[in-house]
Amino acid sequence: MNNFELSMRNITIEFPGVKALNEAKLDVRHGEIHALIGANGAGKSTMMKVLSGSYTHWTGDMFLNGEHINIRSVKDAKSLGIETVYQEVDVALIPYLSVAENIMIDEMIMDMHGKHFVNWKEISNKAKAVLKKLNVNLRVNKKVEHCTLAEKQMVLIARSISRNCKLLILDEPTAPLSNKEADELFRIVKDLRDQGVAIVFISHRLPEIFSLCDHITIMRDGKHIVDMLIKDTNQKQVVEFMLGRSFEENYPKYEAEIGDIAFEVVSLSDRKMLKDISMHVRKGEIVGIAGLVGAGKTELCKALFGAESILSGQIKKDGQVISIKNPTQAVRHKLALVPEERRKEGVLVAESVYKNLTLPSIQQFSKYMFMLLSKERKVAKEMIHDLGIKTPTENQKVKNLSGGNQQKVVVGKWLIADADLYIFDEPTKGVDVGAKKDIFELIGRLVNQGKSVIYASCENAELLSITDRIYVMYDGRIVQEVKTKDASEDEILYYSAGGNNYERQI
């Protein structure tokens, strides 16, 4: 087994206006899974981009097995055996090529050595061998565009180890995966560790870090805070190091007065996924939608908002039957959707914060079709202040904000629009603990004002701590409705997984 002991020391990197890394350090060695953790904006991704050669202008020292090395390009990193699987898998894959071609692409680019013809048989055999090494069952001539997200991730991991991989960086690999898919990933990661590969594992999810990793490095504000063995620490301590203060893990439940039924759907179905959904939300109530990835939570949220066409069913608001065929009508009926894919569906990244905030309520800010620009700005500024959105000015482009602050912008725009029913679809995805708490506080404020909230999430712990009632979805149906105060994480998981007769322990 080859030795691979990498040290990064005093790594500093500056971008116009920000010091993204400030004397950061990291030690990783072969045969260990090293967790790298920190709040959003702590510098984890930047650190990994330095290591993988994406950034050239860093200062500091790197050592491999005691010898000085210098990584200034992706090629430098790859020749040392450092490979990265980024969170956005689609960026790195070529959708219309096969699994085999995608796995072997580095070889096809780097190792042709003057050959001009491709030996397809060899490519496919090699790809098969790599997948076999990972113990993954995937057809190599399948087109990548037809693969699931988890399969795409496997393809990327396979690509990384197809060449001489010594260090594998996984940047939030489990964020989009279901529990079962994540377990499969963990098995592969452990296998790789046992084969002597060093692994850097970035994640926001503490439980999986504690069950998977050996070592942990915590970063905050671009600095190295501490590194420890996992067995010497606990989740609470890690969160304290991440935030620089202690943090209550259980989110407080905001109690609000629960009123009449505000919104109701009766046997709603769509073309593909949803079957016979009936549910209701009362004023001041937070209703959770639980279910595994692929159970139809997102489809339901979108269908309620008119963003996905429905086949049959009735929607009632305040007792009146209403018709919602598209989001424009939904907004008119004072519904709001905070969609799952924040950057793709929630915000206009290239537009300023204030334009994003006022988008659904432009009607309020225009008179005879002309914009009331100063009023618009004033209201946006108030909202920025009110929600504590961290931005230098209201003119900042949203793409320069951190994930949590982008999410606040998405929520903020519906607050300005003064909606009655807020539908949240995985609002805490990719958001750090601090911002998460802010979002929950916000939801608490909403129900206190008598608004209704639908909260879809696969984080059952979150659902249990903030909702009043939970509908559990499985395969496009609502299979169970539970009162939150009587339910347990086990019970929700049981119904999410397709069980149908849970016996509560007393």
Next chain:
Amino acid sequence: MKDRFKKFNFFEFLYNYGTVFTIFIMFGFFAVVTNGRFLQSGNLINILRAMSIVTIISTGVTISLVVGGFDLSVGSVASMTMAIGIAMFVWYDQNIIVAIVAALLAAVVIGLVNSFMIIKFNIPDMLTTLSAMFIFNGVSTTFSKGKIISQNMIMSDGSTSTGLIPQVFRNFGSVPQIIIIMAALVIVVHIFLTFTKHGRYMYVVGGNPEAARLSGVNVHKYKTIAYIFSAMLAGIGGLLLAARIGQANPSAGAGYLMESVAAAFIGFSFLGAGKPNAIGTFVGALMMVSLSNGLVMISVPYYSMDIIKGVVLVLALALTYYRKKD
């Protein structure tokens, strides 16, 4: 504050002021080599007159770019309205109102066809309007049977046409009317895009259609409006061209496509806007047209002019797109 001056970023400066900068250099250069003739008021008015039609058509392209589309059919729309307008006078003896309304209706129909194909069939904007460009070029040449439509032309039955083009119509194409029309349209489109909610919606649709849709914006409606406006502006451009030359050449509009597209793209970077905008488009057109004008004045042969125009275009675009890597 001192710090900010120190961190003067050359490329940022070029990005924001590059277009203006290029125009100044160009004007300076031409002024020197023509002994000041280039800057005489007569010539400046000449430039404004020559750029008016390009600018108007280009403003249409700009609106299509704002919603994230791309209207390549503007040239053929101009040819269509030109042919229909003149034919209304010459062949059918109609009055000016009928001629203008008929021509602009044709433009609106093309805009509707474009947006219908884009929205209902999901064909990418550029391909839809590329097809429309071929189709309506063909329609306008078929309509005029491949001939130039003019007063006293020989009809297919051997007779001579009797209709006349009214002087009121011709006047639209002369100075100062044509320049005033251009300025008015640019200002109206600028106000529409910048200060009305509809303009805001259009930029939003262009920025992220899915986010716009999920915020309750009627994306299809605004795409349709954008393509109708684009076609109408191209149509107005075609009518003004007809008014200026007093006849209809069935493919005259096609020549305006490329300059209009270039002007709209140069306009992106005007004063750091970073997105399509009417004033920038005006500046882009000013740059393209004054360059042609200056080159004629210093007697660059017409067959070599495109080389220089292309080089200046690529330099202007380099200023827009070259940002320092971060």
